[in-house]
Amino acid sequence: MARILLTQAIHPAAQARLGELGEVRVAADTSADTLRRDASGCNVVVVRAPLPEDIFDAAPSLVGAVRHGAGVDMIPVEAATARGVLVANVPGANGHTVAEHVLWSLLHLARRRGAMLARMQTGGAGWAAARSLADEGFELPGRTVGVIGYGHVGQAIARVCASALAMQVLVHSRSGPRPGAPAAEHVALSTLLARSDFVVLACPLTEQTRGLIGAAELAAMRPSACLINVARGPVVNEAALIDALRGGRLAGAALDVFDVQPLPADHPYRQMEQVLLTPHVAGITEDSMRRMGSGVALAVEHLLRGDVPPHCINPEAESAFRLRAKAQPGLIPPTDSRREKPWTARF
Numbered sequence: 001m002a003r004i005l006l007t008q009a010i011h012p013a014a015q016a017r018l019g020e021l022g023e024v025r026v027a028a029d030t031s032a033d034t035l036r037r038d039a040s041g042c043n044v045v046v047v048r049a050p051l052p053e054d055i056f057d058a059a060p061s062l063v064g065a066v067r068h069g070a071g072v073d074m075i076p077v078e079a080a081t082a083r084g085v086l087v088a089n090v091p092g093a094n095g096h097t098v099a100e101h102v103l104w105s106l107l108h109l110a111r112r113r114g115a116m117l118a119r120m121q122t123g124g125a126g127w128a129a130a131r132s133l134a135d136e137g138f139e140l141p142g143r144t145v146g147v148i149g150y151g152h153v154g155q156a157i158a159r160v161c162a163s164a165l166a167m168q169v170l171v172h173s174r175s176g177p178r179p180g181a182p183a184a185e186h187v188a189l190s191t192l193l194a195r196s197d198f199v200v201l202a203c204p205l206t207e208q209t210r211g212l213i214g215a216a217e218l219a220a221m222r223p224s225a226c227l228i229n230v231a232r233g234p235v236v237n238e239a240a241l242i243d244a245l246r247g248g249r250l251a252g253a254a255l256d257v258f259d260v261q262p263l264p265a266d267h268p269y270r271q272m273e274q275v276l277l278t279p280h281v282a283g284i285t286e287d288s289m290r291r292m293g294s295g296v297a298l299a300v301e302h303l304l305r306g307d308v309p310p311h312c313i314n315p316e317a318e319s320a321f322r323l324r325a326k327a328q329p330g331l332i333p334p335t336d337s338r339r340e341k342p343w344t345a346r347f
Helices: 012-021 032-039 076-082 095-110 113-120 124-136 151-165 189-195 214-218 239-248 286-304 315-326
Strands: 003-006 024-026 044-047 064-067 084-086 144-148 167-174 198-201 226-229 252-255 275-276
Touching: 003 032, 003 151, 012 024, 012 064, 024 275, 064 239, 064 286, 076 084, 076 315, 084 275, 084 286, 084 315, 095 113, 095 151, 095 167, 095 189, 095 198, 095 226, 095 252, 095 286, 144 151, 144 189, 151 167, 189 214, 239 252
Parallel strands: 003 024, 003 044, 044 064, 064 084, 144 167, 144 198, 198 226, 226 252, 252 275
Antiparallel strands: none
């Protein structure tokens, strides 16, 4: 019988579906040592937490790794390819979810809600102090939002900002305009930073985007501008951002991702009323968890049958994968009725 490791639990309906495909384990915790131990003897790992670089050495029976979401920076892809392990993701399943989170962040930053709430906690005098902040708030129509990264998430953000908020949208993306994507003005990074009232990071974490927003980029932004990061923490130079916020060279930030997660209790961000903090939840709702779980279950079924899953990101490993899958026959018995009626995303 196949064995499937989840680094963390997923939607119950998807987890139940995986239970029909094999024995499902949920890792005891997400530490590297635990993941190495719990992956031993497993055939597929479903990824919601970073895998250690040597996971495929520790668990040589793995033939597939499926990202519960889009960003594959949590998976050592080169090591997977070298081992004949196929890697798949579920792109677009939480695009609208993240866009709603960005909308919430825009509204909070524009109306100074974080600072208001902080001042309201100080007692009777805090009421007047909080209320005075309303004079500094502003409306969003006609303001400019710059979106860095124009995949499924970036496109969903652009669509919401343009259609629901009547904002001007600028985009910076290495891939340039995409067929079918919402219309937007594509500009150089320097132009986007200089013209935007809000800069939203929605790009994947790669060697090219690591540290993309540093001291020079923050200095190029307007002092009245705000930064929203729903990408990955290391896309921003954290020390430079703290310095810009402390120095009043940036009006505020909404941060969902960080260099170190969970965010340490004594982190400087926690003392800044102009900073909105959320615990890496921009893409998570009950609805998006259903969609991501659906895509994960479909990918796992393909892998256990020895087939290439949808949204495989390292197809160059296919030949080695097929040889390894043949060496582990019967992960799903060939007489299983599901072979005649392959399961599709249905919940």
